[in-house]
Amino acid sequence: MNDDKQPPEGNPWMKSLLIWVGILVALAMFVAMFDRPGxxxxxxxxxxxxxxxxxxxxAVKKVDITGNVASGTFGDDKTFRTYLPxxxxxxSQRLVDKGVSVTMKPEERQSIWLIILYQSLPFLLIIGIAIFIMRQMQKNAGSGAMGFGKSRARMLTQKEGRVTFDDVAGIDExxxxxxxxxxxxxxxxxxxxLGGKIPKGALLVGSPGTGKTLLARAIAGEANVPFFTISGSDFVEMFVGVGASRVRDMFEQAKKNAPCIVFIDEIDAVGRHRGAGLGNGNDEREQTLNQLLVEMDGFEANEGIIIVAATNRPDVLDPALLRPGRFDRQVVVPRxxxxxxxxxxxxxxxxTPLAPDVDARTIARGTPGFSGADLANLVNEAALLAARKGKRLVAMLEFEEAxxxxxxxAERKSMVMTEDEKKATAYHEAGHALVSLHVDGCDPLHKVTIIPRGRALGVTWNLPDRDRYSMSMKQMKARLAxxxxxxxxxQLIYGMDSxxxxxxxxxxQATxxxxxxxxxxxxxxxxxxxxxxDNQDEVFLGHSVARSQTVSEETARLIDQEVRRLVEEGEATARKVLTDNLHELHRLAEALLEYETLSGEESKRAIAGEDIGRDDAGSKKTPALGTGGSSIPKTRRPGIGGPAAQGA
Structure with missing residues (x-):
């Protein structure tokens, strides 16, 4: 670890004040020097x-002559001053003849060195202020003209919040x-x-929020070495050659602090495939990438410097960046x-102060697909909800709401739905819930609600029993139904026209x-x-574009027929379930109109005609009318969105 201590920086406000005071003093002396004869x-x-x-x-009573300047008094005691040849x-002889009292004084002459110093002091002060400003611009690398080619990497030492592997959970591999x-x-x-060489670079690959940056900081924290961090976009500027200069400067800083870790976040901003640019491909981004490749594995060895980079798109990186000797180790950071x-x-x-009923295992089971950042946000939202209610502990209820x-x-409470809209939403969500309870292959029903959230008027939420990494044809057909x-x-309740x-x-979703x-x-x-x-994201001319494989007209017709067949099979399955269990549909819809939100177990009791066992019926005011389908990301969509407003 670097032991050189940097001097503490002074107050920026005081520095600015001293600079302006110096400028004003220099201007005052400059004006005084040229205004002296006047x-x-x-x-x-x-x-x-x-x-x-x-x-x-x-009329002259007394005269004092000093050099070429005569001063004195008139007979009425008024003073005067004039210049003499x-x-x-x-x-002087003429004054003596007129009886005037004359006093002769020698002229006071200053040292030539004092005159030179007095006249040059303003210029020296202005030059000193200019040098100070230029040095400040050079310190702030990249922020001024003098530091344009300097690296923007920030060095984090262990004094600024050390992170270790104990702070990184859920990604043991x-x-x-x-x-x-x-x-x-x-x-x-x-x-x-043993003749072994450590990998010079490690590429962390994973979805956003999975903890790639935190993992890189944990490596530096465990090894207790300096940690340089920079984003891939910090290298590239509109001027050609600036990015390459910043790469060189970054490695120079790293060599002075070796052993250390250099972390480049979002490296795909500078490490995309070469040769995809316009013209001859000799653009700024490619020059920066070339310099990065040379620094990572050039003739000069960078001993003790470990390059750790993170990206969400490893498929767009240049192959030369991933070869052995550079980023020769790819570490997948999964959800x-x-x-x-x-x-x-x-x-x-x-x-977070927790209530006794909080169970992390239950929360983990109900959050499939969540990343580390999503879980941190969940805990924070629960704490905010508890604080809003004035509670001292965060209970399980706040975690469920979060x-x-x-x-x-969020629940939409700005407007009240009409009874017809509320009833239509209840039957819509009851249809989803009933199908999920009767069709084999559907995930267990977790919750169904007719409270508008986000863009949906209601949501049916199904959760798997365990983490799922693939789906069978049976499960996908059940999802279609x-x-x-x-x-x-x-359609069964209101008819086709409604x-x-x-x-x-x-x-x-079904299509x-x-x-x-x-x-x-x-x-x-x-x-x-x-x-x-084919893959829908292909790199061409530096951009990600969609590309589809060309098929014959006969094959395209056959594809459409098969897609229609699967959709119609799912529709027929759902129709048979709801037609055979129409009385259960009415019971579940009535329970939703009464309680607005039902859990999976409560839905089963409502279908069976049993007492749900809650006394909060009608206690909530129905929120506003929604404006579209569910706004939940497809990567972790828990259920089927409810009906939307007309014209959405």
């Missing part, structure tokens, strides 16, 4: 001819892969004895499983899933195990 002309000065006239008239002997980097930084000779989520929640709950808010959106439960329930636009999100089953997952016997759609 100061001798006082308000009572007279001309030489007038002075001679007064002497001839006998170089030869003062004639005028990634920690194990990076542990040997920590061992190398602590004891490099351990690997050198945590239920065990990992429980550990992450425990870390974030340390500073989870609903994060996954489904679940998508059409709401629309068919409205259908609204609220099922647009359900239809979109996308059926098309993926046919074109990507090989779940069609007629089309076989072929892929009819």
């Amino acid at each position: 100061r001798t002309a006082v308000s009572d000065g007279i001309s030489y001819s007038e002075f001679i006239q007064k002497v001839d008239e006998g 170089d030869d003062t002997s004639m005028i 990634a920690r194990e892969e990076l542990q040997e980097i920590v061992d190398f930084l602590k004891d490099p000779s351990k690997f050198a004895r 945590p499983d239920i065990e990992g989520r429980e550990k992450i929640l425990a870390v974030h709950m340390k500073k 989870k609903d808010k994060v996954m489904m959106g 679940l998508c059409f439960g709401g629309r068919i329930a409205e 259908l609204n636009t609220g099922a647009s999100n359900d239809i979109q 996308d899933m059926a098309r993926a089953m046919v074109m990507e997952y090989g779940m069609s016997e007629k089309l076989g195990w072929l892929r009819y759609r």
Whole structure:
């Protein structure tokens, strides 16, 4: 670790004040130097001819002559001052002849060195202020003209909040892969004895919020070495050559503090494929990438410098950046499983006073697909809700409300729904819930509500029993039937003429899933195990564009037929369930109108005609009318969005 102590910086406000005071003093002295001859002309000065006239008239009483300046008093005691010719002997004799009291004084002459110093002081002061300002611009690398090519990397030492592997939970495999980097930084000779070389670079790959930056800081914290952090976008500027200069300066700083870690966040901003630019490809970004490649594995060895980078898009990186000798180790930082989520929640709950009923395991089970940042946000939202209610402890109720808010959106309370809209929403959500309870392959029903949240008027929420990494054809067909439960329930109750636009999100989900089953997952016997759609994100001319594989007209027609078949099968399954259990549909819709929100177990009791066991019926005022489908991201969408407003 670097032991050089940086001098504490003074107060910026005081520095600015001193600079302005110095500038004002220099200007004052500059003006005084050139204004000096004018100061001798006082308000009572007279001309030489007038002075001679007064002497001839006998009006002058006393005269003091110093050099070429004569001053004195008239007979009425008024003072005067004038300039005399170089030869003062004639005028002095004339004064004596008129009986005037004359006093001759030698002229006071200053040292030539004092005059030079006095005249040069303003210039020296101005030059000193200019040098000070230029040095300040150079210190702030990249913020001024003099530091334009300097690196913007910030060095974080362990005094600024040390992070260790104890603060990183839920990604044990990634920690194990990076542990040997920590061992190398602590004891490099351990690997050198066996001829081993530590990887020069580690690329952390994962979804946003999974903890890539936190993991990089934990490596530096465990090894107790300096940590440089910079973003990929900080290298690239509009001027060619600036990015390469910043790369060189960054490595120069790292060499002075070796062993150390250099962390480059969002490296895909500068490390994309070369040759995809316009013209001859010799643009600023590619020059920066070339310099980075040279610094990482050039002729000059960068011993003791570990490069750790993070990206969400490893597929767009240049192959030369990923070869052995550069980023030769890719560490996948995945979304945590239920065990990992429980550990992450425990870390974030340390500073939060919890009620006895809070169970991290239950919260972890109800948050599949959440990243570490999502879980931190969940704990924070629960704490804010408890503080808003004036509570001293955060209870399980606040965590449930926070989870609903994060996954489904905030409750909309600005307007009140009409009874017809509320009833239509209740039957729509009851249709989704009933299908999920009767169709084998659907995830267990967790919650159903007709309280508008986000863009949806209601939400049916299904949660899997465990973390799921793939879906079978049976589960996907059950999901298709679940998508059409709401629309068919409205059709059975109100008829075809009363259908609204609220099922647009359900239809979109069903169509996308059926098309993926046919074109990507090989779940069609007629089309076989072929892929009819390429990756949708291809890099061309530096941009990500969609590209689809061209198929024949006959194949395209067959794809449409298979997609329609799967959708119609799901629709038929949902229709049969709701038609055979129409009485259960009415019971569940009535319970939703009464209680507005039901859990999975409460929904089962309502369908069976049993008492739900709650006394809060009608206690909530129905919030505002929604404006669209569910706003929950598809990556962790828990249920089916409810009907939307007309014209959405």
